[in-house]
Structures are given as C-alpha cells and as structure tokens.
Amino acid sequence: MSDYKFLEIEKKWQKNWDESNLGKCDLNSSKPKFYNLCMYPYPSGDLHMGHIRNYTIGDVITRYKKLTGHNVLSPMGWDSFGLPAENAAIKTGIHPKEFTENRMKNMKNQIIRLGSLYDWDREVAAHTEEYYKWTQYLFIQFFNNNLAYKKDAPVNWCTSCKTVLANEQVIEGNCDRCDSVVTQKNLNQWFLKISKYSEELLVGLDEIGEWPENVKAMQQNWIGKSVGAQFKLNISNSDISFEVFTTRPDTLFGMTFAVISPEHSLMEEILEISENKEEIKKYITAAATKSEFERMSITKEKTGVDSGLLVINPLTNEKIPLWIADYVLVNYGTGAIMAVPAHDQRDYDFAKKYNIEIRQVISEDTLDSGIDKEAFIDRGKLVNSGEFNGLNSHDEASSKIIEKLVDMKSGEGKTTYRLRDWLISRQRYWGCPIPLVNCTDCGLVPEKLENLPVKLPEIEDYLNTDGSPLSKSESFVNTDCPMCGNPAKRETDTMDTFVDSSWYFMRYLDASNSEIPFDIENVNNWLPVDQYIGGVEHAILHLLYSRFFIKALRDLNMVDINEPFQNLFSQGMINFEGSKMSKSKGNIVDPEGYFKTHGADSLRLYILFMAPPSDGVEWNDGGIEGTRRFLYKLWDNMNTFSDLATREIKNSDEEKLEIYLNQTIESITNHLEKFEFNTAVSDLMKLNNELSTFVKNNKEITDEIKKKTIQTTCILVNPFAPHISSELFFKNFKSDITELTWPEVDSSKIENPTYELVIQINGKKKHATEVVSGLEQSEIEKICFEKFQLSASEYKKIIFVKDKIINFVG
RNA sequence: GCCCGGGUGGCGGAAUUGGUAGACGCGACGGACUUAAAAUCCGUUAUUCGAAAGGAUGUGGGGGUUCGAGUCCCCCCCCGGGCACCA
Numbered sequence: 001m002s003d004y005k006f007l008e009i010e011k012k013w014q015k016n017w018d019e020s021n022l023g024k025c026d027l028n029s030s031k032p033k034f035y036n037l038c039m040y041p042y043p044s045g046d047l048h049m050g051h052i053r054n055y056t057i058g059d060v061i062t063r064y065k066k067l068t069g070h071n072v073l074s075p076m077g078w079d080s081f082g083l084p085a086e087n088a089a090i091k092t093g094i095h096p097k098e099f100t101e102n103r104m105k106n107m108k109n110q111i112i113r114l115g116s117l118y119d120w121d122r123e124v125a126a127h128t129e130e131y132y133k134w135t136q137y138l139f140i141q142f143f144n145n146n147l148a149y150k151k152d153a154p155v156n157w158c159t160s161c162k163t164v165l166a167n168e169q170v171i172e173g174n175c176d177r178c179d180s181v182v183t184q185k186n187l188n189q190w191f192l193k194i195s196k197y198s199e200e201l202l203v204g205l206d207e208i209g210e211w212p213e214n215v216k217a218m219q220q221n222w223i224g225k226s227v228g229a230q231f232k233l234n235i236s237n238s239d240i241s242f243e244v245f246t247t248r249p250d251t252l253f254g255m256t257f258a259v260i261s262p263e264h265s266l267m268e269e270i271l272e273i274s275e276n277k278e279e280i281k282k283y284i285t286a287a288a289t290k291s292e293f294e295r296m297s298i299t300k301e302k303t304g305v306d307s308g309l310l311v312i313n314p315l316t317n318e319k320i321p322l323w324i325a326d327y328v329l330v331n332y333g334t335g336a337i338m339a340v341p342a343h344d345q346r347d348y349d350f351a352k353k354y355n356i357e358i359r360q361v362i363s364e365d366t367l368d369s370g371i372d373k374e375a376f377i378d379r380g381k382l383v384n385s386g387e388f389n390g391l392n393s394h395d396e397a398s399s400k401i402i403e404k405l406v407d408m409k410s411g412e413g414k415t416t417y418r419l420r421d422w423l424i425s426r427q428r429y430w431g432c433p434i435p436l437v438n439c440t441d442c443g444l445v446p447e448k449l450e451n452l453p454v455k456l457p458e459i460e461d462y463l464n465t466d467g468s469p470l471s472k473s474e475s476f477v478n479t480d481c482p483m484c485g486n487p488a489k490r491e492t493d494t495m496d497t498f499v500d501s502s503w504y505f506m507r508y509l510d511a512s513n514s515e516i517p518f519d520i521e522n523v524n525n526w527l528p529v530d531q532y533i534g535g536v537e538h539a540i541l542h543l544l545y546s547r548f549f550i551k552a553l554r555d556l557n558m559v560d561i562n563e564p565f566q567n568l569f570s571q572g573m574i575n576f577e578g579s580k581m582s583k584s585k586g587n588i589v590d591p592e593g594y595f596k597t598h599g600a601d602s603l604r605l606y607i608l609f610m611a612p613p614s615d616g617v618e619w620n621d622g623g624i625e626g627t628r629r630f631l632y633k634l635w636d637n638m639n640t641f642s643d644l645a646t647r648e649i650k651n652s653d654e655e656k657l658e659i660y661l662n663q664t665i666e667s668i669t670n671h672l673e674k675f676e677f678n679t680a681v682s683d684l685m686k687l688n689n690e691l692s693t694f695v696k697n698n699k700e701i702t703d704e705i706k707k708k709t710i711q712t713t714c715i716l717v718n719p720f721a722p723h724i725s726s727e728l729f730f731k732n733f734k735s736d737i738t739e740l741t742w743p744e745v746d747s748s749k750i751e752n753p754t755y756e757l758v759i760q761i762n763g764k765k766k767h768a769t770e771v772v773s774g775l776e777q778s779e780i781e782k783i784c785f786e787k788f789q790l791s792a793s794e795y796k797k798i799i800f801v802k803d804k805i806i807n808f809v810g
Numbered sequence: 811g812c813c814c815g816g817g818u819g820g821c822g823g824a825a826u827u828g829g830u831a832g833a834c835g836c837g838a839c840g841g842a843c844u845u846a847a848a849a850u851c852c853g854u855u856a857u858u859c860g861a862a863a864g865g866a867u868g869u870g871g872g873g874g875u876u877c878g879a880g881u882c883c884c885c886c887c888c889c890g891g892g893c894a895c896c897a
Contacts, residue, residue, distance in 0.1 A: 002850090212814095212815095213814070213815085214813090214814045214815060214891080214892075215814095216814095217813060217814050217892080218813085218814080218891090218892055218893080220813085221812090221813065221814090221892070221893050221894095222892090222893075224893085224896065226896070226897085228897080244897085245896095245897065246897060247896090247897065248897080259897090302895075326895090327895045327897095328895080328897075329895075329896070329897090331896095332896045332897075333896070333897060334897095336897095337897045338897080339897085340897090344897070345811090345895095346895055346897075347897085349895090416896085416897095417896095418893095418896055536891085536892095539892080540892085573891095606835095609822090609823090609834080609835070610822060610823085610835090611822065611823070612823085614815095615815095615816090615823095616890075616891085617822080618822085620821080620822070620836085622821085622822090622836055622837070623821090623822065623835060623836050623837095624836095625835095625836075626834090626835045626836060627835085629835095629850095630835085632850090670826095678822090678823075678824090678834090679823095679824070679833090679834080681834080681835090682823090682824075682833070682834035682835075683834085684834095685834055685835070686833080686834065689834090756830075757830095758829080758830045760829085760830090760877080760878075762877070762878090763829095763876090763877055763878040764878090765830055768830065796877095797877065798877090799829090799877050799878080801829055804829060804830090805829050805830075805878090807829085807877055807878065808877090809877045809878090
C-alpha cells in the first residue's frame, strides 16, 4: 500500500518554494529572458476551473522554461476594479475596497495552493492608488496628444437602474441585472482614438508571432476593413449635399434611390425643405425609441419614409428619390448610402416593399443572374452602364468608375473600418477616476501630474440614480483649475476596466516604482511578452485594446515596440452541465475540494489530460481518479526502483528501458513545445506503466540505469506535477530538482532494435511479425516468402516502406 | 448570411510526410485478495458472423485519387464559436 501523502508533500514544497524565492525574477540576469504571462484575473473570490486550467498551463511553461535555462518572468496581479464589488456594496454596505481585497486574499491562497510559481514581489492590483495613479498618468498623456477626447454619443441606458451599461451587460436588449429594457441615450462621453490605428492593428496581425488563427480572424472581423468609394450626392433644387460610401462603385448605374439614416446630422436641414415634414418627424421619433436590439433583430422588415426630395446621380445626372430609413446605420461609413436594389439584398428588400425601380447593371451568361427573386451579387459584366458596359465587375469596373468620379471631382476611392473609437467612460463608482477638470475659462484641463492620483472619494450611496456616483461627493467635484486656479469641477466618470488591463503587463516590470509607470529600458528588453496565456473570451477586446495601447505609447515615445504579445495561447472554456460555469446558474465546480481529496498535482494533471488545452471541454470529474492512481503508482514505482539491488552489467530489459526513456524525452519535449499537454501527460502514464513492468521482471539494476531512470522520470514529471517530483527527487538525491536542466535526447539510444513488420496483401493487413530494424526490401521479402509461404511470381508489384510495411499487390 | 473550428468505441480523447485506426485514461465486465466492502492487483472491452481458428464491416454521408485514405480532392449533412441591416 502506498504511503504517498500528497497533503504533507504539497504543503512542504509550497513553503520551500516561497522561502527559496523560486518564483522571483531578476530582470538583469544573463540568462535568456522569457516573459510568461497569464491574464490577471478579476478577483471574483474563488478560483474556478477556468483559472485552474489557465494557471496550470502557465506554470507548466514557467517550470519547463526554467529547466531549459531561461530567466523566466511570471508575475500575477488583479483586475480589481469593476462592477460586482460595487453591486455588493449597494446590497450589503461593505466597502468595495474591503470586499475586493478579501477576495484577492482568498484567491491568492488558492493560487499558491495549486503550486503555481509567481513573482509575488511584482503583484499589482488595478484598484490601488499606486496603480491607478499611473493609469491616470497615461490617460493624461493620451489626452495631451489627441488620443483621448470627449463627445456626445449614444449609449446603452437601463430605464430601471438609471445607468449606462457596457455592451457586454446588455443581454438580448435587456439589462443583465434587472432584465428591464435597454434604450439608447445620448451622453457626453470619453473616447480613446483606437480608430487611428485601424490599419496598423490589422496588418500587425500578419507580423505577430504564434497567435491562434481564430483569434486573428476575430480581430480582423472586428476591425472590418472595407474598400470602395465615397462620393457626393447633391439634393436637387437645394445646396444640400451629403457623402455616401459604397464597396460596389461598379453598380453605380443601378442606383435607383438613396437612403439616409434618421439620425444623420443633415436631418434638420432636410426636414426644412421637405414637404413631407410630419411623416418624417414621426419616423425619426419612432426610430429613436426603438432599442438597438429591436432595430437589429425584429422581423427584418425594413421601414422607411420618402423624403419627397430628389438626389442626382453624378454619372448620369438622373434624379432619384431620397428615402429615410433606419436600416442605414448612422455610425458606419457616412450614414447614407446609394441604393442599388438589383445588386444588394437589403436594398432589394426595401425596393420591393416600397415599389421602387430595380435596375440590373451586372449580368453573367454562365450564371443565373436574374433578379426576379433576389438581388444578383455575384461577379459579371456591366450592362446598362453607358461607357462602362462590358467591363468586369467588381474590381475592373470599380476602379474605372472611381477614376471617373475623381475626374469629375465628385468622389474618390475610400477605405472604411468598422472599428469605432473606444468609449471608456462609465457612470460608476468602482473604477479609475478620469483625471480631468472642467474650467469655465480654460475648458477641459488635466490634473497636474504631481497631484495624481485623483483619489476615489468616500461616498455613502453607491447607486448611480442620477449621473455618476462620484458627483455625490462635493469635496471631490469642487476643485481648482490646474491652469488658472479658479474654482472648477472634476470629471465624475470612471474608466472602463479594460483601460486598467491595457498596460498592467508593463507595470509588472516596475511594480513598485513610484517615479514612473514603467521604465522604457525594461519594457524594450522584456516586451513583447514571449507567451501570453488566457481565455478565448478575451480574443477581441482586451487583446485589441492592449495592442492599441502599445502603438499609442510608442508614438508618445514611451516605449519602443510595436506589439505587446509575441505568442498567444487561448485555452478553451470549461463548461459544466452543458453551459458556461457561472454563479447565477449555480453550476460552479469548486476546485478547492479536489486539493483536499486528490491533491493539487492530481488536479493539475487531470485538467491537462482531459482534453487538448485549446478545446472547450465539459467538466466531468470521473477521470480525476486516473491521475490520482497515476501519482500513487509513480510514487510506489520510484520507491521500488530506489530499493532495487545492484548488479554490474545491464541486461536487455535495462537497454530497452534506456531506449524508452529517450523516446519519452523526445516525445514530451515535442508535446510541450506545441502545447499538447494532454498527450504529454499520456506519455508520462505510459512511462509509468513501463516502470511497473520493469520492476515486476527485475529485482536488480545497474546503478547507472537506476539513477538515470529516477532522475529522468522526476524531471519529466516536474512541470506537470511539481510537488511529487520535487519530493521524489529530493528523497533520492538529497538535492533540489530545480537545479537540474531539462534532459537531452541521446540519439544513439533511441531506435528500437526490432519492430513489428506489417504484411499487407492488396493493401489489407494480413500478417505481422517481429523483425530486426533496418532490413532492406530483399531481406524482408525473403522473410515473408519463407514465413508466410508467399511467392514473388503471384504478385505484380511489391511496395516496401522501410521499418514499417510491405504490401504485395496482385 | 459571412468568417473560424470540429464530427473517430459506452465516455474524454490518440494517430510525423498518406503506411498496423482506437494510444493513454475513465467507465463496464470477469478474476485475485478480504468475513465483507473499499482500496489495490491481473485480465477482457469498436461492431458483427463464428464453439474456435478465422472472416467481414468500421473514423458524419456520398463520390474520387492511390498499392494503401481518419489524413489529400469534389459535393452534401450536422455541431460549437465569432460577426452580423457594416452599404
């Protein structure tokens, strides 16, 4: 019976690592640097299985890279601003800071209990004054360089909570907290100018290191580049004109009407000259009160109203009607379009409904290019297009028509992006205050740097019934203008927590520096992060914002790099009972129980073993017994090996074992490099099974193979199950396993001396036999003829793959 | 609708360049130990025909290339994720 006492062992080594500072990183060491980063967590109170997966993967990399001679930086911190703490404060009265810090403390203990190594001297927490001082500092740099600005914008507004909501908090058009309808409301908001970097953020994806293709694709989608033309439409009998954007300038002759969004800035002027005023006003009001959700999803039935005005097609001078319709979005392109119903399905639907002419200008003989039932959007040749007839759509005709628009000075080629500026203001308490002051004389003025941080005020009531909670503190709001000294008022919004997390990976490098946010030399030396690991749910927002931050800071000469994260690994989500684990669904699996019943090493191995790390997986704890058994068996095997009697000369079992060890080193190393931890763990299990077989058949061993086996096994296990391997190694060699280096493959002892030859007849396996490795075709044939009574004359062709297979084809 | 993934035993999942499909683990079944159970150990476990030897079938479906296809090509179905009235 095994005497493997995982509780004692795990506690012992966690204490040992803490005392020996194993997780600490000296940035100036001469070893090659490796910045290994796990996404810092929101302190929700308890680790969940997603965290366990994240930090286990991270720790495997940390320990493996340390063993391969790297100077590993692996820090940890807290994304500690955010709504739940504030909601708890509203409910229970506990201060968000106290609430958050208690939860951080608990989670930190659990992380340590998992056995993950971090440099806790570099711990950061977004809600601390030492941290948000620098978030404010960076914001001011952005503001001073026109990368942060304030403007009116429509935001999600919960009618019941009376607050703005982030997009993520709007679930199918309703508030995720109270389920009330969310409407759009115009508020004066702060933005960061991420759109300035649209093109760079897009092309950067091609130059970046190893990122999952799907994450790159998601970012490409999100940035949403489209190439086309923009041109001017004049309203007939007026001096009003507006721009339209199209990706299909080749269809310009098919424009039979134009559409302008009801929120368009020209709407008042249009109203003035229109004879259809009342109907238009009604329509605008109706559109405004629809929620975003209603507008997008409803019946898909498009609505609109005829303005009664005509616009002029610049190429044909034809006058066509101008409609107002909310299927045209005000914040994409120019907020107005040329409508070509023959070649755009949305315009087609609209034209059918309102009986507007549909005029085909692209046609293709080899395809069904009819437009009776739907728009024809494929490629073809231009027809009904004057001098452009016969040209190919889309590219050839488009560029010719753009040339013409340029000649006529009414348009040009144009590229637009879906990516919009980043709205960062929140009417919330528990976030980083925006460090700007409103002065009636000087306008918006940043707080003086020496006065940072602008501290979050203490308030009684966290509810934001009317504007931001910060506005309730008079002593906070009323201040002096940093420029002229006259009485002025502070901004009362706080920042989106994604601002905090857009630069935390740089703060780790100078976590306790009270002079600067980070040292440019440290950043240039240590970034980009060599390996970033986190959940796929952050594929767009956090990763895109951080990339933007780096580019902006580079342009402010604060860093000298282009990308924050060289390689990214996105782990899949762990579901339970068919859906994402969440407190509200009550389907949480608590990892802490497994620490007690199975141990951290078992849990780590199991979470790695259950599926490829990038795949989503359904939690099922049946399998954890398997990794527990593996560890007990490993413990017993190592002890049995240790006790084997000595012999002088290796026997054939030992030679085989030696080869097996080398094969395992090779396989696990390859799997580690490719993040195939599930198969790496399976290799460890196979090795363990080999060891069991060996000790069953051998009571003696040479000292050389005994030592080699124990040492190699321990080190191969170490990144995955660090506690047991540290203990086993120490028991045997009285030294610390972390002083070893990762084993190299001995290429002279990796080939098996024999193999199982497969004999196929007409491609089907018929026989198999053990033969010596390296034999040539003629020798193999001879063996087959003798052993299986085959003869060459019966077959037309013989196919031979060395050391694998022979196929007799008849 | 568009863009990514993916479909292999009862289950999670393995399979360099096309070369023994089902590694490893879970579960199940049988056995050993035990008064008994748990734990542990040994064996069996894709389906199907057969008493057995052995045969046939088999990686979502259909076609193709090849001596040989889970892997490559064409068509289709289903599942997961992302985006979506983006002009």
